[in-house]
Amino acid sequence: MIRSLAPEVAVVDLTHDIPAHDVRAGALCLARAAQYLCPGVVLAVVDPGVGTDRRAIAVEVGEGESLLVGPDNGLLAPAVAMVGGAGRAVSLINPEYQLPAPGPTFAGRDIFAPAAAHLCNGVDLYELGDPVDAASLLPGVLPVTHYDGDELVAEVLWVDRYGNAQLNVDPDEVAEWGARLRLRFGEGLVDGRTLVQAPTYAALGPGDVGLVVDSYGLLSIAVPRASAADRLGLAAGDPVRLVRLDDDDPGAHGVTSSVQLRPRG
Numbered sequence: 001m002i003r004s005l006a007p008e009v010a011v012v013d014l015t016h017d018i019p020a021h022d023v024r025a026g027a028l029c030l031a032r033a034a035q036y037l038c039p040g041v042v043l044a045v046v047d048p049g050v051g052t053d054r055r056a057i058a059v060e061v062g063e064g065e066s067l068l069v070g071p072d073n074g075l076l077a078p079a080v081a082m083v084g085g086a087g088r089a090v091s092l093i094n095p096e097y098q099l100p101a102p103g104p105t106f107a108g109r110d111i112f113a114p115a116a117a118h119l120c121n122g123v124d125l126y127e128l129g130d131p132v133d134a135a136s137l138l139p140g141v142l143p144v145t146h147y148d149g150d151e152l153v154a155e156v157l158w159v160d161r162y163g164n165a166q167l168n169v170d171p172d173e174v175a176e177w178g179a180r181l182r183l184r185f186g187e188g189l190v191d192g193r194t195l196v197q198a199p200t201y202a203a204l205g206p207g208d209v210g211l212v213v214d215s216y217g218l219l220s221i222a223v224p225r226a227s228a229a230d231r232l233g234l235a236a237g238d239p240v241r242l243v244r245l246d247d248d249d250p251g252a253h254g255v256t257s258s259v260q261l262r263p264r265g
Helices: 023-034 077-082 107-120 228-232
Strands: 041-043 056-061 066-071 086-092 129-131 146-148 151-159 165-167 180-185 191-197 210-213 219-222 239-244
Touching (some): 023 077, 041 107, 056 107, 086 107
Parallel strands (some): 041 066
Antiparallel strands (some): 086 129, 146 151, 151 239, 165 219, 180 239
16 A cells, blocks of 8 residues: 555565554554664554544654654554654544545554555645644553562563563663572462573573563563573563562572582493
C-alpha cells in the first residue's frame, strides 16, 4: 500500500514479530528503536482495539523532523517520550487520505498506511485530520521497580530470541550489591536462584545464571549459550524479586568443593 501511494519511499521494516495484541511489547520495541532511526515517518500498528472508538493518530516529534503514525492506545507513547515529546498531533479522520474500507477492522491497511504514505509525499499533517492536544494522547504504561522491605520488586519486560529475560532494572540499582544476589520467581515467588553479576555473557560459567547489562542498558537474566527463560520458566510480564545476599550467606561467594588429585596406579 505505501509503495503504491509513495513509490519513491524507502521502506525499512523494523519487525513483524510482536506477539499478537501485545501493545506493551510493541511500545517497548519502538522505544528501543527510536534513538537509532533516521528522521522520517514511522508507522506502528499493534491494534487490538481496531474498529472501536480509540483514535487513529499521527504525532510530530523532533521539532518536525519525524512523524509517528499509529493507534492511540499507548503504542507510540514511550517512543515519543524517548525523542523529547510530541509537537503537533492529529486524529486521522479525513477520508480523502484513506482507502475506502469494506469494514472497520483493517485500519493498518485503510487508515494508517495511507496516512504514512501521504506524509512521505509531503502532505501537511493537518490535512489528515483534526488537531488534538498532545497531552491527551494515551500514555504507555511500563512497570517501574520498587522495594518491598529489602527486596527489589521487578518484572520481566520481554524475552529475546536467545531466551535472555530483560528486567526493568537499571544496573545502578544493584551496583553495590556485590557479585552475587538472589532471584525469587515463579508461582508465589517461592523459587530461588543465585545470580552472578557478569560483564558479558561469555563471563558466565557452566551452570551459572547471570545478570548481564544488555544492549538497551537494562539488566537481563541470562545463562551461557542457552535460554534463561526456558530454564527458569520466565515470560514477559512475570514478576520477580532481587534480594541482596549478606556476606555470611553461602550463595554470596558461590559454592566450592574440595578435589583431591591422586596419581593413577
